[in-house]
Amino acid sequence: MKQPEIPRFSDRFGAVIIILFLALAGPAQAAKPVAQTDKARAAEPWSPPPRPEDAPLPRSARLGADEDGTPAGRTVKTPGGITESLREIALGVNEVLSGDHRQGAARLAAALPQAGDQADVAAYYQGLGLYLAGDAPAALAALDGLRARASQSFLGRDALYIAMESAARAGRPERTLALAEAWLTDPEPSLAPAVWLQAAAAATALGQRRKAEDFLRHLILDFPTSQSAKAGLALAEKLAATPDPAGGAAGFDPSAPDTVLLRAEALVEKGGAEAALALIPEAAPPGWTPAQAARGAYVRGKALFRQRKPQAAYEAFAQAVAADPSSSLAYWARYHQARCLWRSLRAEDAERGVALLREVLAAPGRDDPLKEVAARHLALMLAERGRFAEASDAAGQLKGLAVPPEAAAQGAALGAILRYVTGDMAGAEAELAAFAGRFPDDDWADGARYWRGKALTNLGRGQEAAGLWMEVAAGRPNTYYGGRAAAALASLGEVKGQVVASPPGKSPRCPDASEPPSPAVSAALAKAYALADAGLPALAEMALEFSAKAAPDRADLAMAHIRAAMDGGRRTAAMRTAWRTFGGCLLRGTPAELMPLRDALYPRAYAGEVVTALNGSGIDPDVIYSLIRQESFFDPKAVSGAGAVGLMQLMPETAKAVGKKIGIRPERADLFNPVVNIRLGVAFFRERLAREGSLAAALASYNAGENRVAVWNTGFGGLGEELFVELIPFTETRDYVRRITTNAMVYERLYLGKN
Numbered sequence: 001m002k003q004p005e006i007p008r009f010s011d012r013f014g015a016v017i018i019i020l021f022l023a024l025a026g027p028a029q030a031a032k033p034v035a036q037t038d039k040a041r042a043a044e045p046w047s048p049p050p051r052p053e054d055a056p057l058p059r060s061a062r063l064g065a066d067e068d069g070t071p072a073g074r075t076v077k078t079p080g081g082i083t084e085s086l087r088e089i090a091l092g093v094n095e096v097l098s099g100d101h102r103q104g105a106a107r108l109a110a111a112l113p114q115a116g117d118q119a120d121v122a123a124y125y126q127g128l129g130l131y132l133a134g135d136a137p138a139a140l141a142a143l144d145g146l147r148a149r150a151s152q153s154f155l156g157r158d159a160l161y162i163a164m165e166s167a168a169r170a171g172r173p174e175r176t177l178a179l180a181e182a183w184l185t186d187p188e189p190s191l192a193p194a195v196w197l198q199a200a201a202a203a204t205a206l207g208q209r210r211k212a213e214d215f216l217r218h219l220i221l222d223f224p225t226s227q228s229a230k231a232g233l234a235l236a237e238k239l240a241a242t243p244d245p246a247g248g249a250a251g252f253d254p255s256a257p258d259t260v261l262l263r264a265e266a267l268v269e270k271g272g273a274e275a276a277l278a279l280i281p282e283a284a285p286p287g288w289t290p291a292q293a294a295r296g297a298y299v300r301g302k303a304l305f306r307q308r309k310p311q312a313a314y315e316a317f318a319q320a321v322a323a324d325p326s327s328s329l330a331y332w333a334r335y336h337q338a339r340c341l342w343r344s345l346r347a348e349d350a351e352r353g354v355a356l357l358r359e360v361l362a363a364p365g366r367d368d369p370l371k372e373v374a375a376r377h378l379a380l381m382l383a384e385r386g387r388f389a390e391a392s393d394a395a396g397q398l399k400g401l402a403v404p405p406e407a408a409a410q411g412a413a414l415g416a417i418l419r420y421v422t423g424d425m426a427g428a429e430a431e432l433a434a435f436a437g438r439f440p441d442d443d444w445a446d447g448a449r450y451w452r453g454k455a456l457t458n459l460g461r462g463q464e465a466a467g468l469w470m471e472v473a474a475g476r477p478n479t480y481y482g483g484r485a486a487a488a489l490a491s492l493g494e495v496k497g498q499v500v501a502s503p504p505g506k507s508p509r510c511p512d513a514s515e516p517p518s519p520a521v522s523a524a525l526a527k528a529y530a531l532a533d534a535g536l537p538a539l540a541e542m543a544l545e546f547s548a549k550a551a552p553d554r555a556d557l558a559m560a561h562i563r564a565a566m567d568g569g570r571r572t573a574a575m576r577t578a579w580r581t582f583g584g585c586l587l588r589g590t591p592a593e594l595m596p597l598r599d600a601l602y603p604r605a606y607a608g609e610v611v612t613a614l615n616g617s618g619i620d621p622d623v624i625y626s627l628i629r630q631e632s633f634f635d636p637k638a639v640s641g642a643g644a645v646g647l648m649q650l651m652p653e654t655a656k657a658v659g660k661k662i663g664i665r666p667e668r669a670d671l672f673n674p675v676v677n678i679r680l681g682v683a684f685f686r687e688r689l690a691r692e693g694s695l696a697a698a699l700a701s702y703n704a705g706e707n708r709v710a711v712w713n714t715g716f717g718g719l720g721e722e723l724f725v726e727l728i729p730f731t732e733t734r735d736y737v738r739r740i741t742t743n744a745m746v747y748e749r750l751y752l753g754k755n
Contacts, residue, residue, distance in 0.1 A: 045231040046201045048169050052132050055165055056194040056228075058158040061128055063097055063538050082534050085114040089122050090534040096129040105129030109142070117527050120146055120153040121539065124162075131162050136169035147179070154546030157183065161191060168198050173205035193219060193228035200232060209244055213252035220254060221262060225272040257285075257292045264299045271641075273306040294323035298333050301340075310340040328370070331363045335374050342381060345707055354381055361397060368401040375401075376411055380729035383418065386715040392418040409439045416448065417726050420455055421719065429455040446472045446481040451726075453488065466492055476587045478594075480738040483745045484722070508584030511596035513555040521547075521554055528560065541568050545577065552580050559596065566600045571633045574600055591749045598750045602743070605634045606647070606674050613682035619689065622751075624682060626743035627702070630736065636674045645671040648681025658684045696721045696737050704733045 049055055082090070088111040095104030108126035115122040127143035130136075143163040150156030164179035180199035187195065196219035203212035216239075219232040233254055240253040253259055260279060267276035280300050284293035301316035317340070320333040334356045341353035357378040361371060375397040382391035395418050398411030412435050419428035432452035436445055449472050453465035465488075472485035515521070524547040532540035544561035551557055558581035565574035578601055579586065585593055586601075602625075604610075610624050631649040632638035644651050645668060650658075652668045658680050659666045670676045689698040692709060697717065701709040716727045725741075728734040 044234075046197055046235040048165065052134060052136075052165070052169065056191055058161055058188075058191060060124070060155060060158045060539070060542065061097075061132075061162070082530070085111055085116065086118060086530060086534050089115060089118055089125075090536055092129075093121065093125045093536060093539070096125045096132070101129040101133040105133065105142075117523065118530070120155050120159075121531070124153075124155040124159050127159065127166070128162055131166050131169075136166040139163070139166040140170060140172075140175070150182075154543045157186070157188070161195070164195065164198055168202065173202040177202035177206065177208075193223040193226035196223070197228040197232050197235075200235060204235065204239065207245075209239065209246070210251060213239060216254075217252045221266045223270070224263060224266040225270050225275065257288050261292065261295050261299060264296075264303070268299065268303045268306055271306075273303040276300075276303040277307075290323055294320045294327070294329055297323070298329055298336075301333065301336055305336065305340060308343075310343040314340040328365070328367055331360050331367070332370055335360050335370060335377070338374075338377065338381075342377075345711060347385070350381060350385060354378060357381070368403055369407075372398060372401050372403045372407050372411060376407075376414060379414055379418065383421075383727050384711060384715045384729055388418060388421045388716075392422050392424075405439070405442075409435070409442045409444065412438070413444050413448065417451065417723075420451060421716075421723060421727075425455045425458045428452075429459065446476060446479060446485075447726075450481045450485050450488070453485070457492075462492060478587055478589065478742070478746055478749075480742045482587075483742065508588050508593075509553065509555060509582060510585040510589050510593040511555055511559050511582060512593065515554060515556050518554070521551065521557060524557065525560060528564070532564070537564065538568055541565055541570065541573075545573060548577050548581065555581060558582065562597070562600050569635070571635065575633075591752070594750060602629070602747055602750055603634060604747070604751065606678060609675050609678040610682070613679050617682075617686055619682075619686065620744065620748075622744040622747035623695065623740070624678075624685070625747055626740045627681075627685065627699070628678075629743055630740050636672055636677065646677035646681075647674055648677055648684075650677060650681055650684065654684060655680050658687070693717075694721050694724070696725050696741070699737045699740050700728060700733050703736045704730055 088107055092104045092108035092111060095101075095107060097104075105126045105128075108122045108129065112119060112122045112126065123142060123146045127139045127146070130142055131139035140163055143159045143166070146153060146156060146159040147163045150160045153159070160179060160183050164176055164183060167173075167175040167179055176198055180195050180202065183195050184192070184199065196215050200212045200215035200219065203209075203215060213236070216232050216236040219226075220229050220236065223229050236252055236254045239251070240255065244251070254263065264276040264279045267273070267279065277300060280296045280303075282300070284296055288296070297316050297319035301313045301320065304310075304313035304316055314337050317333040317337045321330045321337075324330055338353035338356040338360075341349040341356070344350075357374045360374040361378070375394055379391045379394040379398075382388075382394060392415070395411065395415035398408075398415060401408070401411075403411075412431065416428055416431035416435055419431055429452055432448045432455060435442075435448040436452070439445060439448075449468045453468040453472075456462070456465040456468070469485040469489045469492075473482050473489060476482045477486060524543070528540040528543040528547070531537075531543060541561065541564035544557065544564050548554070548557040548561040558577050561577045562574045565571070565577070578597060582589075582597065586597075604621075604625055606628075607621070610621050610628075614621055614624065628634055628647050631644075632647050634647065636647050638647070638649065639645055640649055642651070645655075650671055652666075652671065655666045655671055662679070662683050664676070664679075666676055666680060671680070685698065685702060688701040688706070689695065691706065692698045692701050692713065694717075697709055697713055700712065712724070712728065717724055719727070725734060725737050728737065
């Protein structure tokens with residue numbers, strides 16, 4: 001699902017040229033001194049942009065025609081049946097959001113004395129209106145009261161942010177810095193880059209150089225692809241070129257070779273591979289040491305690998321190896337070379353990759369993180385080719401390494417499964433028992449119990465296996481391994497009827513839980529419902545989200561927010577609240593307990609289109625609902641970073657190829673049409689299923705591509721569907737297959753098998 005994007009500053013180059021022209025031509029005829037000051041400051045890349053609305057703004061300031069507010073030029077209306085005070089507030093909010101900033105702010109100022117529990121809404125949008133109208137000092141004053149109690153209102157942190165922007169525009173660096181530091185105690189990723197930038201600019205203006213450099217370091221290395229980072233880079237370069245009046249040690253110099261390398265690595269990790277390559281040319285810049293040049297080649301290799309250019313990446317890593325073949329960096333480069341070779345799918349390249357990884361594992365010295373990734377990838381590469389005994393030996397090298405718990409758990413799980421695959425049931429049973437004891441809270445703990453049960457069955461200890469499977473099936477029946485365990489129990493004949501969903505005394509919190517009366521909750525619900533009645537549903541949803549997060553044990557608040565979020569198309573927000581409050585119920589609840597969440601979290605949307613497209617295929621429609629849920633959560637407008645479109649996330653080229661076979665010629669725009677997208681997506685999935693022969697392999701092919709899955713089918717497809725899933729070497733694809741399989745099971749339970 002799409003992640004929130006970082007808002008971007010507008011391009012200021014044109015504004016700078018205009019300012020220079022006006023300066024040469026003579027004094028500007030500005031109506032407001034504040035705006036004149038803004039224009040003068042906007043010549044610096046790190047200064048606030050000329051227009052207030054060009055700064056990154058919180059969601060509450062960007063609500064448009066699809067949420068609350070109306071586009072400019074349209075009549076603002078409010079429903080009848082609400083109080084006159086709330087009607088005035090709703091009108092003022094809509095005016096601010098639709099462009100009548102001053103009129104809306106004035107209306108809200110007049111309504112504020114009678115606003116009651118909606119005073120925070122009136123104060124925030126009054127301040128926002130003044131800010132957008134260019135009156136930064138007045139905005140700062142209007143927001144002062146709400147800012148002081150930011151933790152008590154759903155608009156409090158947004159008020160803090162707009163107050164900070166207003167202080168910056170008003171030329172008050174000490175106030176800007178204080179507000180920025182207060183906001184950064186709980187930063188929100190989409191706005192954090194802008195706040196780091198404002199904090200750095202304010203600290204610079206106050207002469208607090210070290211603090212400014214620290215802010216800039218955070219900004220440039222943590223948010224390297226943001227527009228704020230580009231502006232911050234200019235400020236950092238200016239500071240580095242200016243002697244420190246205090247005469248202290250050299251601070252943050254973004255142009256220093258070691259810092260350039262850090263910046264490039266940050267860009268690679270944050271999706272800025274192209275910018276990283278621009279930062280580090282193929283030939284090391286003058287003044288770089290051999291070690292820095294080798295590091296630069298290494299980082300270039302990582303960037304090229306991210307761009308899916310494995311051959312070029314391999315060659316860049318080769319440069320890093322050649323610089324000092326015995327260095328730690330060279331062995332890391334060899335590990336990455338092996339990954340490049342793995343991408344090619346050719347057997348001979350896989351052999352070269354295996355040899356490189358063995359060379360890394362035989363290296364002198366102790367670099368446990370490197371040994372861990374090398375041994376794990378060697379085991380996966382060997383298993384992919386069906387060489388299970390060698391893979392098991394490679395996994396054995398993971399034992400005893402000092403690595404983080406998550407990496408240790410991955411290695412232990414892989415080693416235990418490979419023991420099982422090679423027929424060492426006693427060894428597998430011992431390792432799986434050890435896993436459950438060592439990593440009881442790991443996501444795969446139930447997997448370890450399930451596979452231990454399988455090993456015990458093969459050892460003739462069926463009663464012990466049944467006990468383990470009962471534990472998994474009863475503890476978390478709505479999970480992948482809960483479903484597998486229930487099926488295994490049924491095959492043993494150990495269980496008659498339905499498995500008990502929740503052990504006695506451990507009933508999870510579910511949507512129908514009775515709640516004790518709470519005046520605070522009643523007030524929060526009344527406030528949100530009043531906003532919805534006033535024609536401000538997005539604000540109502542934001543208020544409910546804030547209240548539900550503050551009281552995660554209240555089922556009534558959670559359900560109110562989930563319904564409001566789904567009505568507003570904010571499926572991810574609804575899912576967050578559901579897992580926060582009802583996580584136990586989602587894992588362990590009965591169909592009856594989960595029923596209030598069914599339509600929100602497991603909808604059978606577009607059922608007619610799905611059933612029509614599946615006609616005659618024999619495919620369970622719940623598989624397609626689960627596939628759509630995983631790919632887009634039923635958002636027909638979804639577009640991935642790779643360019644996949646619509647409900648079933650089809651690449652336009654794939655859609656054209658499939659369409660040719662079924663007699664339609666889809667353009668990209670057609671893929672936003674649910675009828676077309678589902679027809680093409682189902683046709684594509686039917687092709688995958690016919691080719692791969694099993695549901696798990698078909699799902700893996702939908703995610704990872706048919707060529708890769710062909711290798712997997714050859715290497716370990718003969719082991720059966722369950723082991724096929726366990727041995728999928730790509731974590732993303734393995735989790736993808738498990739999720740869709742699990743969700744299809746949950747769909748079947750929630751809809752009682754009625755397709």
